[in-house]
Amino acid sequence: MASYEIEIILNRQLADCLSIPVFITDTKGNLIFYNEPTNKILGTSFEESGEMKVEEWSTMFKPHDGEGNPVPPEELPLVKTLNEQLPYHKTFWIESLRGVSEKISLTSYPIIGQTGKFLGAVAIFWESKDL
Amino acid sequence: MGIKGLMKISIKGVRGSIPISGPETSLYGGNTSCVTVVEDGWILVLDGGTGIQRVTLPDSSIKRIDILLTHLHFDHLQGLGFFAPLFDPSKEVHIWAPASATQDLRTRISRYLSPPLFPVLIRDLPCQLSWHEISRSYFEIGPFNITSRSVIHPGPTLGYRIRHKKAVFTYIPDHEPALGPSGLLLDKKWLSGFDLISDADVLIHDGQYTATEYQEKIGWGHSSMEDAIKLAEFAGVKRLLLTHHDPARTDSELTELHEKLIHSLGNGMEFEFAKEGMEIDLGRDI
Numbered sequence: 001m002a003s004y005e006i007e008i009i010l011n012r013q014l015a016d017c018l019s020i021p022v023f024i025t026d027t028k029g030n031l032i033f034y035n036e037p038t039n040k041i042l043g044t045s046f047e048e049s050g051e052m053k054v055e056e057w058s059t060m061f062k063p064h065d066g067e068g069n070p071v072p073p074e075e076l077p078l079v080k081t082l083n084e085q086l087p088y089h090k091t092f093w094i095e096s097l098r099g100v101s102e103k104i105s106l107t108s109y110p111i112i113g114q115t116g117k118f119l120g121a122v123a124i125f126w127e128s129k130d131l
Numbered sequence: 132m133g134i135k136g137l138m139k140i141s142i143k144g145v146r147g148s149i150p151i152s153g154p155e156t157s158l159y160g161g162n163t164s165c166v167t168v169v170e171d172g173w174i175l176v177l178d179g180g181t182g183i184q185r186v187t188l189p190d191s192s193i194k195r196i197d198i199l200l201t202h203l204h205f206d207h208l209q210g211l212g213f214f215a216p217l218f219d220p221s222k223e224v225h226i227w228a229p230a231s232a233t234q235d236l237r238t239r240i241s242r243y244l245s246p247p248l249f250p251v252l253i254r255d256l257p258c259q260l261s262w263h264e265i266s267r268s269y270f271e272i273g274p275f276n277i278t279s280r281s282v283i284h285p286g287p288t289l290g291y292r293i294r295h296k297k298a299v300f301t302y303i304p305d306h307e308p309a310l311g312p313s314g315l316l317l318d319k320k321w322l323s324g325f326d327l328i329s330d331a332d333v334l335i336h337d338g339q340y341t342a343t344e345y346q347e348k349i350g351w352g353h354s355s356m357e358d359a360i361k362l363a364e365f366a367g368v369k370r371l372l373l374t375h376h377d378p379a380r381t382d383s384e385l386t387e388l389h390e391k392l393i394h395s396l397g398n399g400m401e402f403e404f405a406k407e408g409m410e411i412d413l414g415r416d417i
Contacts, residue, residue, distance in 0.1 A: 002320075002326050003280075003319060003320055003321070003322060003323070003324075003325045003326045004320055004321060005267070005281065006281050006282060006283050006323050007281075009283070009316070009321055009322075009323055010283065010310070010311070012311075012316075012321065013310060013311025013312065013313060014311070016311060016312045016313050017311070017312050113281075114229075114230075114231070114232060114266070114281060114287050115230050115232060115266045115267075116232050
């Protein structure tokens with residue numbers, strides 16, 4: 001496989017500098033990188049898991065609202081970013097690996113390269129402060 | 132004219148940032164980036180630094196000249212206005228350079244090729260001028276198959292992989308593949324420039340700093356010599372020429388650094404510092 005575009009590589013290097021969980025996906029939503037702070041969300045590390053297909057990682061979170069109703073995929077920020085190539089933000093709940101609901105905020109943005117081409121997306125997880 | 136079937140690489144400028152002159156730099160040279168590639172009556176001029184003034188056409192009857200700019204920083208452009216074929220109405224000059232999301236190529240180069248920085252306007256150049264904006268591209272010029280890819284350096288910047296029937300030559304004079312907390316990511320999917328460099332017979336690559344100097348210049352867009360050697364070794368390059376020499380570096384310092392690197396890195400891959408006037412006939416022994 002060919003190398004990733006430098007805009008993707010530089011986003012990975014940036015993610016490696018941050019203490020907040022960061023995902024990087026390709027244009028189809030496949031998880032191509034996540035940084036170390038993400039390990040506690042996924043319960044694995046990038047070194048162990050490598051890349052993950054969208055169908056593999058997207059079922060790990062069980063996103064829901066405050067009443068426990070599932071949040072449909074099309075309302076999740078990263079899915080909206082991938083579909084519309086625009087940034088989004090949303091606060092919702094996910095079920096942690098321990099089976100406990102945790103309130104999180106997620107900000108996602110598209111990676112639009114130097115020539116204007118859509119290359120992928122970045123999702124940043126925040127401990128919810130109702131941003 | 133060049134020998135048929137051979138790709139002749141000629142180094143015309145090796146210095147980064149600003150040209151210099153003087154006896155202490157006469158061995159490696161003081162002109163800024165420029166390299167030519169010639170085969171079978173075709174010529175590619177890689178970058179338009181001050182080294183371009185030393186470019187001579189292999190045959191004066193050559194009608195077409197292709198100039199491939201890696202980017203538009205001044206040390207890769209400042210000789211362009213003094214390139215004689217631009218002033219020759221019988222010549223067809225094609226300029227290839229990275230696309231930008233903001234301005235077209237002609238407009239960007241006009242910022243230099245116009246008063247008060249330069250007395251002649253682009254529209255007054257008598258040659259037949261063509262502009263080509265490229266990014267992740269593949270194109271053919273005469274016998275050359277050329278691949279361009281963006282590489283890590285401030286602003287839109289390309290490296291070029293030039294293949295002819297017998298060999299591959301890669302040119303990336305400005306490149307900082309180790310930018311970031313992880314340094315060089317020795318994973319071919321995550322390594323800037325890997326697709327261009329992989330298994331090249333000759334690679335001319337940025338090696339402006341020593342590893343110690345690089346620690347003070349992170350983010351400036353250039354490589355340490357050590358990183359460039361690691362990168363080339365990882366990518367299976369057969370011969371590496373380090374270029375974009377720091378303008379403050381004297382001949383004796385470069386020679387001394389070369390010896391130190393050979394000593395510290397062992398007998399790994401073949402590498403040397405690029406010198407102006409150096410010529411390589413690629414394809415002869417491949």
